[in-house]
Amino acid sequence: MDDDSVFRALADASRRLLLDRLHERNGQTLGDLCQGMEMSRQAVTKHLAILEEANLVSARRSGREKLHFINPVPINSIAERWIGKFDQPRLTALSALKQALEDKQDD
């Protein structure tokens, strides 16, 4: 549950993709998460276990299903540790500007 396990969990593109998918739609089963992923069910299971170990994903039973939820608390703690004292509105404005400029480049 320490920062090391959070950073280790985040240091993998497949695991970040799984977090992106849960961020897009929260509360998915293993089957939902496997859809459209270019890896085996076992690999997805392994990545989810590492994300759960780091407390970045929380699994809950709902009837017969096990649903996975993104847990934003550890990332928020990391953000507060280093970013909180800087001007949050300005950082938000900067990241919005970066996104707008980069979107334009894609056109």
Add this chain to the structure above:
Amino acid sequence: MTDGKSSFVYVTFIKTTPDRLWAALTTPEFMRVYWFGVNIETDWKAGSDWTMVHGDGRVTDAGKVVECDPPRRIVLDWTHQMNPELAAEGASQCIIELEPLDGAVKLTILHTMQRGDSKLIGAVSGGWPRILSNLKSYLETGEAILS
């Protein structure tokens, strides 16, 4: 699948006891310290009303206490009161669970609205992580980080 349902889950591990965490969650003097001046006014009994009162007296959210089992579990039904669009979504459900685990307490907050793309769930989702980081810091170090 969870179509037609919006849920957020927040989990944090706090080095404290279930009794201290329970007191921090249900006592106004504690609550104001980590919850940005907010207080939940209720007697914490099943069937009772609760209201969320801000420092300036505004009531933004309210509902009923559905379950209250100290120091383990609280279930609230939760309706927003101020913004008409959020209020129109009706009641959401907030489950708060405390589990002792290796000298710490696992605190889980599950907030669910029985409809897809709930704006209320979107609105509370930005708030909970900051409140929980503050609560953890307060219980582990005696100080809230943000005010």
